Each structure stands twice: as structure tokens, then as C-alpha cells.
Amino acid sequence: MASDPTTCYDRLLHRGLALPQVPAPIGNFVHCVREGDLLFLSGQGPVNACGELMTGKVGATVSAEQAYDHAKLVGLNLLSVLHQELGDLGRVRRIVKLLGMVNATPDFAEHPRVINGCSDLFVDILGDAGRHSRSAVGVGSLPGNITVEIEAVVAVQD
Template sequence: MSAALSTLPDTAPYRRLAELGLMLPALPLPIGNFATHIHEGDLIYLSGQGPTHEDGRLHTGKVGRDVSVAQAYDHARLTGLNLLAVLHGALGDLGRVRRIVKLLGMVNAEPDFGDHPAVINGCSDLFVAVFGEAGRHARSAVGFGSLPRQITVEIEAIVAVS
């Protein structure tokens, strides 16, 4: 079940999500023997998330063959929303985010595909829209021959918090 905005803290990130017409999805569960996040000092390491809807539907396929760059951009944005849900679960308030430090964006791409940055911009653009300048981050966007369950994108993050 999505987090109702009326039950969320009244801080800027939630107001920005509402302005974008977005709601945080339910906390995604890990698909293996790992934690969704590790909080160490003032950093939170978010495990990779994919383009999964709350009802379990996944976006799958090879970007550049089955999936267009525009579609994969939307998948990366959905993945970013899932990362925000994990972050909210870890912190209780996205207002505690000092900076999105680093993203690693992985694209399930055809071997000759070369537009990985445009795909991962779906997540990057969301984070800048939600956190402003604190959402601007270092990033790698790379292609892979496959990803778990054949998802189109997987993204992990490192976040500085207070």
C-alpha cells in the first residue's frame, strides 16, 4: 500500500513528491539474502532496486531491443521511487537527507546500446526534483548482459544523512 501523504512528515521532499503527483510505494522486500539498506555513520547504502510496481509487476527486457530509451527512463524513475521508499523506511523522514552522494545505474542493454546515461537520468532527474541541489550526485551508468529477473534497470545509491 502506498504511503498516504497525510501520514508522512511535512518536509520539503514529501511536498515535492506531492507536486510531482507521486506517492511513495510500499517498502520493497529483498529478493535474496541481503538487507535493503545499511546505515553506517552518516551514510546509508541502498541495495539495488528495480522497476517493480507495488503489485509485483516488473518491467523486463533488453533496452535497445525490446524497450526504448524513453520507456527505460520511466523504469529508472520508478526504480528511484522504490529507492526513496527504502530511504523513507530507513529514516522515517526524507527531510533527513543531506545529499544523494552516488548512484550506480545498471541497464539490461543490447551489446551495441550506448545511451545508458539517458536511461539512468530517470532516477537522477527524480532525485534532483525531490531534493533540489542536494539530489545532484556522482554517478555511473553502465550496461549489463542481464539483470535479476531480466529487469530493464537496477540502481543502487549512497546517501548522506543527518
């Protein structure tokens, strides 16, 4: 059996994943603020390879499985922001905290399962540095009717 690729970029390539372009902010904010060795990443939404936002209400028009994939897209977008800010994902010391919001019906109860799309990606690509604390909540709506929004706090090394 071949060994697992050694860098996060190798792992992305090995899994057929690519970092998308970082979109322009949709409001009066920046994607990332650094304070000391912490980066605070603004919430990102699920944008596919064609630049389309994934929209809908989880538990009604979008399944938990589809929303999991949307959260994985958000994870790729967050990694893109990190790459743009740091120039090298190898500088990520640890994903400290995620806040995942799911645009869900009132009776939907699988928010953690959805946000696992992002969490699983971070651990797969970043290894132990991708393990984090997390909150996963349901909300009544999200901007543009996107299915998932996730923000992150990241510890970095110079």
C-alpha cells in the same frame, strides 16, 4: 505563478507521485546498511504501482524512453527505502553516488540517458541534496530480466 512546494513530500504530491511499499529483499541481504552518516542502499529494480517488475532488453524490446521511466520508478523505490530507514526524507543531506545498470543490447549506447530517469527525479524531489556523482553502465542481464537496477550511497543528518 505558484511557488514550488517546500518539502520533498509536498513535491512528490504536487507531481502526482507516491512512495511505493518497500518490497521484501529477493535474496540474503537487507535494503539498507548504515555506517556512520552514510547509508548504502542495495540495488532496486523498476516496480510499477501494480507491483509488476518492468522487464526486457533495452535497445531491443524496450526503448530508451521507456527505460528512462523505469529508472524513475527505481528512484521512487530508493526514496521509499530511504523513508523507511529514516522516517523523514528531510534527513537526507545528499545523494552521494548512484550506480545505474541497464539490461541492454551490446550496441545500446544511451545508458546515461536511461539512468537520468532516477537522477532527474532525485534532483526534482530533493533539490540540491539530490545532486550526486554517478556511474551508468550496460550489462548483459539483470535479475528477473529487469530493465534497470540502481544502487545508492546517501549521506544523512540526525
